[in-house]
Amino acid sequence: MPARTSGESPRGKTRVAVLADSDTRWKWGALTAHRLAPDLHLTGFLLRGRATPTPRQLGEVGVRADRLTEVTCPEFLAELEREPYDVVVLALVGGAVQAVLHGARALWPEPGERPVLVTGYVGVVYEKLADGLLLRHGADLVLANSRHDADRFRAVYEGVGADAAAVTETALPFLGGAPYDAAGDRPYTVVFAAQPSVPESRADRTYLLRRAVEHARRHPDREVLLKLRSKPGEHTTHLEELPYQKLVEKLPGTTANLRLVYGNMGEVLDRTDLLVTVSSTAALESLHRGVPTAVLTDLGVREALGNHHFVGSGCLASWDQLDEGHRPKPDPDWLARQGVAADGPYERAFDTARERLAALAALPELPAPAPYYTCATAPGYLPGILARQHLGTDGRPLPGAVRPATGESRLRRAARSWLRDAARGAYRQGVQRVAPVIRRMGDL
CATH class of the missing domain: 3.40.50.11720 (3-Deoxy-D-manno-octulosonic-acid transferase, N-terminal domain)
Incomplete structure (x- = not known):
């Protein structure tokens, strides 16, 4: 260029x-x-x-x-x-x-x-x-x-x-990776791709978690993975006030064939036989590779959940259907409109x-x-x-928004970095721990 x-x-x-x-x-x-x-x-x-x-x-x-x-x-x-x-x-x-x-x-x-x-x-x-x-x-x-x-x-x-x-x-x-290859010697693997903010309520998130546990219990020969985006204290694009890691600790009767996993989504898809989600972009990664993909309807098909985006995809299904062995088949025309193409055109996208x-x-x-x-x-x-973003209406930085690049000792920079990290950690603790407690108290 x-x-x-x-x-x-x-x-x-x-x-x-x-x-x-x-x-x-x-x-x-x-x-x-x-x-x-x-x-x-x-x-x-x-x-x-x-x-x-x-x-x-x-x-x-x-x-x-x-x-x-x-x-x-x-x-x-x-x-x-x-x-x-x-x-x-x-x-x-x-x-x-x-x-x-x-x-x-x-x-x-x-x-x-x-x-x-x-x-x-x-x-x-x-x-x-x-x-x-x-x-x-x-x-x-x-x-x-x-x-x-x-x-x-x-x-x-x-x-x-x-x-x-x-x-x-x-x-x-980030679409790509090897095309789906059905499980051979490895266990049949179901991956629930969790999202930080969808659904939002404790009841809905607990319901989805419970259904994943029930699916693992119904199918002891399967491995059920709860794919998480971030660890407690970390934030991603959306706020997560009720991390699944905390909810699963309070859920009785979890099974040995259900595990929490982190890591690169592409690497997780390498061993996935069924991807389940509410509306995660992971569904498009999965569909691109030809992995059977289910977008859940258990909580309704609603704009607030984002699963309305998948209307016409052929991927909408409930946990009940998945428990009974249903494997959604995506609509090729819908895939093409969504920029998902596992047969080659993606390379020219x-x-x-x-x-x-x-x-x-x-x-x-x-x-x-x-x-x-x-x-x-x-x-x-x-x-x-x-x-x-500390800019005035003319697009220029407000006074004091840009610190001088010189004149600051290494110790002072380290101290400022430590204080900034501490403040960010306090904010995250407030979001994930204090704010939910205050809301619950307000409902009493």
């Missing part, structure tokens, strides 16, 4: 910066960067916040950067002003994407040499479609993980009079995005970023979005 910005690229590689705010978004952003620019020098940045991934979570993702730094939004913008990047991938929640886009507009208010700005979604888009999309408007490429999503994204932008040219159809970057990226990188200048939201279109909404 021809370099647009000044300076020499390391060994002629495309210089890519990925800014992510959770482990799952780091996975999406880093793998997307590799799909868009296979020959790259990857610099990673973790946006400081409640879901900043731990070293264990980053190791589980398995995607490494040439350099990885924890930053605030103003610090990241200072990095963009200081260092020449060819591509910047924003793997963030919508509000943070919007803040960076306004910060980039403040850095490049006129056409000029700047990095190509790329963003998108980490998985299934089943809620806040308009809100999330409009917060991402202004990037040069807004990646859609399927034809279905691309059509919806364009409809939203065109419906509010915003330019939809940035919408680009791709696929989830990023061709269009790579072509568009190369065309943008070849331009002598890029126009200033132009988000849909401005102080004229959203005067009661945008200032709060920017302030949460």
Whole structure:
């Protein structure tokens, strides 16, 4: 890819910066960067916040950067002003994407040499479609993980009079792995892919856990794995107030053939014969590999659960049906619309995005970023979005938001890091332990 910005690229590689705010978004952003620019020098940045991934979570993702730094939004913008990047991938929640886009507009208010700005979604888009999309408007490429999503994204932008040219159809970057091979000598393995926030209530989560235990008891020859995203005290993209690890401790009658597992989802799928979930993106990974996949209907098919996204997939089923040996058969047309293709076309899913990226990188200048939201279109909404990332309405850092890079001793930096980690740990304890207790007391 021809370099647009000044300076020499390391060994002629495309210089890519990925800014992510959770482990799952780091996975999406880093793998997307590799799909868009296979020959790259990857610099990673973790946006400081409640879901900043731990070293264990980053190791589980398995995607490494040439350099990885924890930053605030103003610090990241200072990095963009200081260092020449060819591509910047924003793997963030919508509000943070919007803040960076306004910060980039403040850095490049006129056409000029700047990095190509790329963003998108980490998985299934089943809620806040308009809100999330409009917060991402202004990037040069807004990646859609399927034809279905691309059509919806364009409809939203065109419906509010915003330019939809940035919408680009791709696929989830982490689909892949060996095609499903039925269990031979190993035990038949059922994997329940848990989600941090779906379902939300203790009763619903306990119900799902109990049904998994009952399935293991009914089928003692099977291995039933409860695949968890994070350990207690860690956060991922969504808050988890009621970790399954805590619930299973209080559930009587668990069986020896049910185990809790962590690790890379792809490695777990290598030994999976039936993937069960409420609405996890893991279902798309599973379907891509041809693994039998069930999306649960036990708690209803509801927008709040996200399983409505799978209507028409052929994968909807209940624990009762699975207990009796039912194996859902996915609808091929639905799979094609969702960017899930186990027969080869997936390898070309990023061709269009790579072509568009190369065309943008070849331009002598890029126009200033132009988000849909401005102080004229959203005067009661945008200032709060920017302030949460310590930016003013002009997109520039608020006073004191960027600490000087010099003059701080190693001891002082270590102390500040320790205090920040302690504060983050206290926040997580409050979310997972104190807040549920207070809510229960309020119900008395």
